[in-house]
Every structure is written in structure tokens, then in C-alpha cells.
Amino acid sequence: MDEAGSSASGGGFRPGVDSLDEPPNSRIFLVISKYTPESVLRERFSPFGEIQDIWVVRDKHTKESKGIAFVKFARSSQACRAMEEMHGQCLGPNDTKPIKVFIAQSRSSGSHRDVEDEELTRIFVMIPKSYTEEDLREKFKVYGDIEYCSIIKNKVTGESKGLGYVRYLKPSQAAQAIENCDRSFRAILAEPKNKASESSEQDYYSNMRQEALGHEPRVNIFPFEQQSEFSSFDKNDNRGQEAISKRLSVVSRVPFTEEQLFSIFDIVPGLEYCEVQRDPYSNYGHGVVQYFNVASAIYAKYKLHGFQYPPGNRIGVSFIDDGSNATDLLRKMATQMVAAQLASMVWNNPSQQQFLQFGGSSGSQLPQIQTDVILPSCKKKAPPETPVKERLFIVFNPHPLPLDVLEDIFCRFGNLIEVYLVSGKNVGYAKYADRISANDAIATLHGKILNGVRLKVMLADSPREESNKRQRTY
Numbered sequence: 001m002d003e004a005g006s007s008a009s010g011g012g013f014r015p016g017v018d019s020l021d022e023p024p025n026s027r028i029f030l031v032i033s034k035y036t037p038e039s040v041l042r043e044r045f046s047p048f049g050e051i052q053d054i055w056v057v058r059d060k061h062t063k064e065s066k067g068i069a070f071v072k073f074a075r076s077s078q079a080c081r082a083m084e085e086m087h088g089q090c091l092g093p094n095d096t097k098p099i100k101v102f103i104a105q106s107r108s109s110g111s112h113r114d115v116e117d118e119e120l121t122r123i124f125v126m127i128p129k130s131y132t133e134e135d136l137r138e139k140f141k142v143y144g145d146i147e148y149c150s151i152i153k154n155k156v157t158g159e160s161k162g163l164g165y166v167r168y169l170k171p172s173q174a175a176q177a178i179e180n181c182d183r184s185f186r187a188i189l190a191e192p193k194n195k196a197s198e199s200s201e202q203d204y205y206s207n208m209r210q211e212a213l214g215h216e217p218r219v220n221i222f223p224f225e226q227q228s229e230f231s232s233f234d235k236n237d238n239r240g241q242e243a244i245s246k247r248l249s250v251v252s253r254v255p256f257t258e259e260q261l262f263s264i265f266d267i268v269p270g271l272e273y274c275e276v277q278r279d280p281y282s283n284y285g286h287g288v289v290q291y292f293n294v295a296s297a298i299y300a301k302y303k304l305h306g307f308q309y310p311p312g313n314r315i316g317v318s319f320i321d322d323g324s325n326a327t328d329l330l331r332k333m334a335t336q337m338v339a340a341q342l343a344s345m346v347w348n349n350p351s352q353q354q355f356l357q358f359g360g361s362s363g364s365q366l367p368q369i370q371t372d373v374i375l376p377s378c379k380k381k382a383p384p385e386t387p388v389k390e391r392l393f394i395v396f397n398p399h400p401l402p403l404d405v406l407e408d409i410f411c412r413f414g415n416l417i418e419v420y421l422v423s424g425k426n427v428g429y430a431k432y433a434d435r436i437s438a439n440d441a442i443a444t445l446h447g448k449i450l451n452g453v454r455l456k457v458m459l460a461d462s463p464r465e466e467s468n469k470r471q472r473t474y
Contacts, residue, residue, distance in 0.1 A: 024189070025076045025120065025175065028083055030069040031100035036091055038069075044091055045071050049078025061462075070104055077175035079103060080120065084170055103171070120171035123178060124190040127151070129162045140166045143180065144173025165190055188277065191288070246272075246297045247320040252285035254313045261287045264309055270296030270449065288320065292449050293372065369408060371450040376412040382433040386417050390438035392430040394419075395456035400426055409450060413441040429460060 021027065030041070038054050045051060050073065057068040073079040080103065087101040103120060127136060136149045145168065152163040168174045178187045250261065258276045265271055274289045291297040297319070305317040369375070394406075401409075406419045406428065415434035422428060432438040438459075446457040 023076050025103050025171075026074065026079045027070055027072045027104040028079050029102045029104040030071065032067055032069055032091065033095060033097065033099075034065045034067045036065070036069075036095075040091055041069060041071060045082050045086070048073070048082040048085070050074040075175070075179060077172050077179055080170070080172035080175045084172055119189060119191070121147075121169070121174050122165055122167045122190040123174050123187050125164050125166060125181075125185045125187045127160075127162055127164050127185065129160045131160065131164070133164075136164050136166065139185075140177055140181065143168070143177040145169040191277075244294065244298065245319050245321060246291050246294050248289040248291075248297055248301055249318050249320050250285075250287040250289055251316040251318075252309075252313060254310065255285040256287065256309070258287075260309070261289065264304065264307065264315075265289045265300055268296050268300040268303065270454075272447075285315075289317075292447075292454070369405065369450060370452075371448065373444060373448045373450065375409070375444070376414075378408065378412055379414040379416075381407075381411050382415050382417045384417065386415075386433040388417060388431045388433065389415075390432045390435045391460035392432070392438055392441060393458050393460040394428045394430060396426045396428070397454045397456075398426075399453065400428060401451060401453050405451065406430075409445070410441055413437045413444070 028045075032041075038056055041054055041056075042051060052072045052074055054072070055070040057066045057070075058064060059066055071079075071082070073082070083101045083103055086099065088098045090096070090098050125136075125140075131151065133149045133151055136151065137146055140146060140149070147167040147169055148165075149167075150165045152161045152165075153159060154161060166174075166177065168177070174189065178189065181187050248265075250265075256276065258274060261274045261276055262271070265274060268291070270291045270293050272290045272292045274287060276285070276287045289300070291300065301317050301319060304315065306314050307317075308314050392410075400406075400421050403419070403421060406421075407416070410416050410419050410430045413432075415432050415437040417431040417433055419430040420428060430438075430441065432441070442457050442459070445455050448455055
């Protein structure tokens with residue numbers, strides 16, 4: 001519903017859509033005053049490095065700034081330093097409200113990242129096996145203050161595997177280390193601390209090391225190649241020993257693009273984002289895929305593990321342990337499936353609605369809302385005669401939710417006047433007496449799955465005259 005007014009004045013390089021995140025983490029996301037012009041942004045942020053473009057997000061209809069902007073730098077270290085020094089500052093002498101600055105999310109990532117985000121300060125490197133932690137610190141301290149160094153060792157022999165981590169105090173220091181260290185270190189940003197991701201990184205670099213030394217890998221990182229059926233669920237698997245989450249690690253001997261990764265995993269409904277982790281000095285491909293719900297992730301793992309893409313190259317898919325409770329995730333998956341089937345039954349046969357509301361003949365009540373979204377507590381609805389400040393347009397996939405469930409969901413943001421469905425359509429509207437409440441509903445619910453139904457929640461177009469309004473279902 002929004003458009004981004006953008007400019008690259010001064011004849012500077014204007015990146016295309018596919019290069020917005022090249023290099024990674026080179027864009028910053030700004031929360032600013034609606035009255036801040038682009039010229040002020042350029043003036044205040046140009047001291048940190050070469051600015052390739054500036055986007056000011058504007059309202060589609062009024063063309064007024066929405067108080068949000070993006071600045072694209074040529075290098076990641078420039079963007080990180082701008083975030084570190086400008087976050088919480090005021091842009092002008094007359095500004096009373098400090099701005100907020102984050103590293104912008106990529107087209108595949110889930111959220112903006114701030115100064116304290118560990119993902120921006122920890123790097124993963126390939127080192128000589130003779131290196132000690134002190135040697136590692138000595139090599140990388142030139143780029144900034146180091147919080148800690150660690151070397152990955154064989155648990156049995158205690159020998160170094162030739163791999164290590166360096167954690168800096170600031171994101172800009174980690175970015176400078178990646179940009180400026182000797183290419184033999186093959187430095188990249190490390191994934192978040194968890195057992196699965198570290199294992200993936202170790203396998204990734206261990207095989208690169210073997211390749212660089214001219215030897216065949218001693219351990220095959222694609223054990224599934226020995227299986228006869230790669231796309232089927234192995235009923236003899238001991239699933240109790242495997243972490244289950246909504247996040248998947250994807251490994252391939254052949255590099256792939258983000259678009260290729262998306263096209264493969266978007267076959268399974270519920271894809272939230274995918275991200276390719278690139279290393280310019282290796283031909284291996286490594287990516288991370290996340291789904292909105294655990295059911296989709298489980299299905300994708302067991303259907304796409306061993307899938308040949310391109311033909312002759314099998315990709316490896318495994319769960320990334322994100323610390324979630326597997327039993328709780330499976331319970332949520334089961335309840336979402338049941339809730340979705342019941343909602344579909346009610347939608348296709350309205351006479352069954354009484355069964356859903358009163359729990360059937362047994363009198364037991366099913367939970368009305370099943371979702372991973374953290375919802376606020378219920379709030380009272382606004383009186384029906386309250387003036388409407390904002391209308392939201394809601395799209396349901398595959399079918400609408402029952403009206404009582406919709407009211408329960410949308411009233412939690414406060415100041416809800418009315419929510420209703422459009423007859424014969426998978427759409428509806430919500431009316432709010434306060435714009436902040438409406439915006440909170442969009443931020444929390446857009447793209448999320450509730451009771452097995454995906455919602456798209458956005459600002460509605462200006463309402464028509466009362467006589468031209470669409471017929472309501474209720």
C-alpha cells in the first residue's frame with residue numbers, strides 16, 4: 001500500500017533491486033520525523049561513506065513522508081558505523097525526538113538488526129591448525145576491540161580443526177575484519193549461536209579445507225546420497241534425537257541464488273523467508289529457510305532433503321535448533337491442523353457453526369485461537385457510533401475465519417468498532433476508532449497464520465459513500 005520515494009542525486013550509483021543487499025548489511029533503516037527532507041539525511045550520513053541511494057517511504061495517496069527511510073551504502077562497515085554513531089541522535093538543532101537507526105532486513109531476513117545484535121559482531125574464519133587463540137586475537141585485533149576468540153577443536157584429540165570465531169564489540173569492527181582481512185581466512189558473519197548452525201559452518205569449511213589441500217573429504221557431508229529414496233519419510237528414523245523447528249539449513253555442492261532457493265522451498269506453503277549465505281572463495285552453497293509454522297518446515301525437510309537441483313546435485317536439508325520445545329511445536333502443529341479443518345467445515349456448512357461454538361455433544365470447548373503470534377490481552381470494543389479513524393482490509397487464505405474469532409483477534413489492539421466479512425469473498429474489513437491501534441494490528445497480524453489461515457492485513461482504501469458500500473455477511 002506504500003510507495004518508496006527514492007533518489008540518487010549527485011549522479012551516484014543507483015543499485016538495482018537484485019543488488020539492494022550487496023554487500024550484505026549495507027542498508028540502514030531509519031525512523032525519522034515526517035518532516036525530515038532527503039537533503040538532511042544525505043548531509044548527516046555522507047560522512048560515514050559512499051551513499052549509493054536514499055529512499056524515503058511515502059503514503060501512496062498523499063505522497064507525504066511516513067517517517068521511514070532507507071540509506072544504501074557501498075560497504076557494510078559504513079552502514080554499521082552509521083548505525084552505531086547515529087542511533088538515538090537528533091538530526092537537527094530543532095529536532096526534539098531522536099532518530100532510530102538499524103541495519104535493514106534483507107529481502108529474505110526476518111527483522112531489522114540493531115547495534116547489540118550478535119549476528120553482526122561474530123565472524124567465522126578458516127585458520128592454520130597451528131594457531132592458538134592468542135594468535136587469532138593478534139591477527140584480528142587490528143580491526144577493533146575483540147570480546148573473545150575461540151578455536152574449534154576435536155572433542156576427542158583436542159586438536160584444532162582449523163576453524164575459529166572472533167566476536168567484536170561493534171558491528172562495524174566485524175564488517176571491517178571481513179572486508180579487509182587476508183582472503184585466506186575466508187571470513188564470513190557467523191550464524192546465531194546454536195549447535196546446528198555451528199555444525200553446518202564447520203562442515204562447510206572442513207570440506208573447503210580438504211578441497212584446498214587437494215584431498216577428498218574424509219567425511220561425506222551428504223550421507224543421504226547413500227539412500228535409495230530421498231524424498232520420502234524414513235519411518236525408521238529416530239526422530240526423537242533430531243531438533244525440530246521452523247528453521248532449516250540448506251547445503252549444496254553447487255552454489256545457488258536466493259531466487260533459486262525461494263523457488264524450491266516455496267513449493268511448500270507457509271514460506272516466511274530464505275537467505276543465501278555467500279562466500280566468494282568457495283563453490284559450495286549454503287542457505288537458511290524459515291517457515292511460518294512447524295508443519296510446513298517438517299514437510300519441506302522430509303520432501304526436499306536429497307532433492308536434485310540442478311539435476312545430478314542433491315541438496316541437504318536439516319533442522320536448525322532454535323531452542324524451541326519440539327513437543328510444544330508438534331502440539332501447536334496438531335491443534336492448527338484441527339482448527340483449520342473445523343474452520344473449513346464451518347465455512348462450507350454454516351449449520352455446523354453451532355457445533356464449533358459449543359464443542360459438539362460432549363460440551364468440550366476447543367481453543368478459538370491457535371497461533372505462534374504473541375497477541376495482546378482482550379480489550380473492550382468501542383461503541384458502534386464512534387467515528388472511524390482507520391479501516392483495515394483483510395485477506396484470508398484459504399478461507400475466512402469465523403466472525404467471533406475475528407472479533408477476538410482484532411479487539412485485542414483496542415478501539416475496535418466493528419469487523420465484518422464480505423459475502424462470497426475471502427476478504428473482510430475492520431474499523432478502528434484509533435489509528436495507532438489499527439497500525440498495531442497490521443504490524444502484528446500481517447502475513448501471520450491463525451487457526452491455519454494466513455492473514456494479509458493492510459490499510460483499506462478510502463471508504464465509498466454509504467449507499468455504495470458492499471453488502472455485508474453479518
